[in-house]
Every structure is written in structure tokens, then in C-alpha cells.
Amino acid sequence: MYKVKGKEYPCCTSVTMGIIGGKWKSVILIHLIDSPLRYNELRKLIPTVTERTLSLQLKKLEEDGVISRKVYTTKPPLKVEYALTDFGKTLIPILISIAEWGDFVVENYSDKKNN
Amino acid sequence: MYKVKGKEYPCCTSVTMGIIGGKWKSVILIHLIDSPLRYNELRKLIPTVTERTLSLQLKKLEEDGVISRKVYTTKPPLKVEYALTDFGKTLIPILISIAEWGDFVVENYSDKKNN
DNA sequence: CTGTATCCCATACGATACTG
DNA sequence: CAGTATCGTATGGGATACAG
Numbered sequence: 394m395y396k397v398k399g400k401e402y403p404c405c406t407s408v409t410m411g412i413i414g415g416k417w418k419s420v421i422l423i424h425l426i427d428s429p430l431r432y433n434e435l436r437k438l439i440p441t442v443t444e445r446t447l448s449l450q451l452k453k454l455e456e457d458g459v460i461s462r463k464v465y466t467t468k469p470p471l472k473v474e475y476a477l478t479d480f481g482k483t484l485i486p487i488l489i490s491i492a493e494w495g496d497f498v499v500e501n502y503s504d505k506k507n508n
Numbered sequence: 509m510y511k512v513k514g515k516e517y518p519c520c521t522s523v524t525m526g527i528i529g530g531k532w533k534s535v536i537l538i539h540l541i542d543s544p545l546r547y548n549e550l551r552k553l554i555p556t557v558t559e560r561t562l563s564l565q566l567k568k569l570e571e572d573g574v575i576s577r578k579v580y581t582t583k584p585p586l587k588v589e590y591a592l593t594d595f596g597k598t599l600i601p602i603l604i605s606i607a608e609w610g611d612f613v614v615e616n617y618s619d620k621k622n623n
Numbered sequence: 624c625t626g627t628a629t630c631c632c633a634t635a636c637g638a639t640a641c642t643g
Numbered sequence: 644c645a646g647t648a649t650c651g652t653a654t655g656g657g658a659t660a661c662a663g
Contacts (some may be wrong), residue, residue: 395614403556405610406534414529419521432645441518443637470644487609490602495520499510547625558657585624
């Protein structure tokens, strides 16, 4: 058993999946690799996520220390930017592998060919 | 949008996460890298998973074509072995990266040091 | 040994309206 | 612009008993 921040995990893969798992977190992180992005920019890049969910997932990623949230204005309209932290940047190779493997699956087993 | 087997994904990372995501699938797969394993062997290696959940996750992995289920006996006591398929083996580098990053997190941010 | 059946709960996620 | 509030649903997963 592994313990990180009070939570227990049965395997070291679970630790990673706890941080980048779920339906949206890897998608958010992939988009942050190239450059920091604002909330609305993420929404446009990920049109199928709801505002609420995007907000929740960003908070969890921030809690886990993989992204940072920087506020640039105090009065509306607000400007907030999300970026990978140095710790988050250590995930980049994995994120890219995950994206490439997904691509590989889509190419070889997608509905284009098999359905 | 990406489509694989009738399901839609907003990003190619989602495709991968749909296959290896969740609480248990990466754990199961990691244990199958070295050698095929029987149901009970997996249970012993992953003591915190319930029978029902292990069974369900194995089925999903089989449906997605990353593991194979081979039955060696027709009468009880049954012998069943689970193994990575050739397709599943293409996941090995990612699984190892995921495990190593989890290890890295445990080493650097675990309760041993920070709690 | 290898699972299923049943029941239940927690959490993730979605839809929509609203706010500083 | 960047979120919250509220409500509802769907899925994942746990506990336990039982079956081929």
C-alpha cells in the first residue's frame, strides 16, 4: 500500500491515475503543455466539458500541485491563467505517450475502418 | 471528436484513459506484464479489490482487446489465465511510465516525508 | 477455483441558472 | 471573464452470499 497526502493506493500506478485519471484531467493537461491558458480558452478547446466540471477538475489538479492558477486582475473582467507547475511538467512525457497511444488506437480500430 | 467502437471521445488522451483508466485497470495490467496470471493470483496480488470488481474490470479489459482469457479446464476446479494480447503489449511502455511516475510521487511527496 | 447475484453507496459528471 | 449554486443522473465500486 502506498500513501500520498493521506490517501491510500494499492499500487504506484493508482497514484498516477488518481492525479491524471478521470474523464477530463488528462485532456486539460494536454492542452496546457504548449502554453498557459485561460479558463475560457480551455472551454473552447474542450467544447464538451461543462463549466462546472472544468472548474472542479482544475481545482483538483491545482490541489495535486500539477497546475497553478494565477490571477491577473482584481476587478471583472477577470483574467486567470492556468499553467503546468514544474511538478506538472514531469508528466509531459507520459501525457504525450497517452495521447499518441490513443491516436494509434483511433487510427487502427476506429469506426472509420471497422464500423 | 474521436470515435472508437461507437463511443465518442473529446481527445485522443480520453481514448487511452477509457481503456486503462479507472481505479483498477492499470493495476491489473501492470501485474500481467511479467506473465499471465490466474484469477486468484490477481486477487492475491491486489488484495484490496473485491471479487466482483476484479471480474468486471477483467471483462472490460477483455472487451477492449488488451487482455485475453484462456480456459484450461471444463470441470471445476477451473483454471483460467489472463494475459496481455499483442495489442495490450503495446501499452507496456505507458504502463511502466505511469508506475514509475507514481513511484516518483510517492518518494518525493509521500506521508513519510511530509506528514 | 472462478466467478455471479443482489443490494447499496459514493462519487463523477451533466444541465442550467445565476454571480462578483 | 471566471466561475458557483442547485439539482439530477450515471457509473464505479464495495460487501456479502451463492453457483458451476
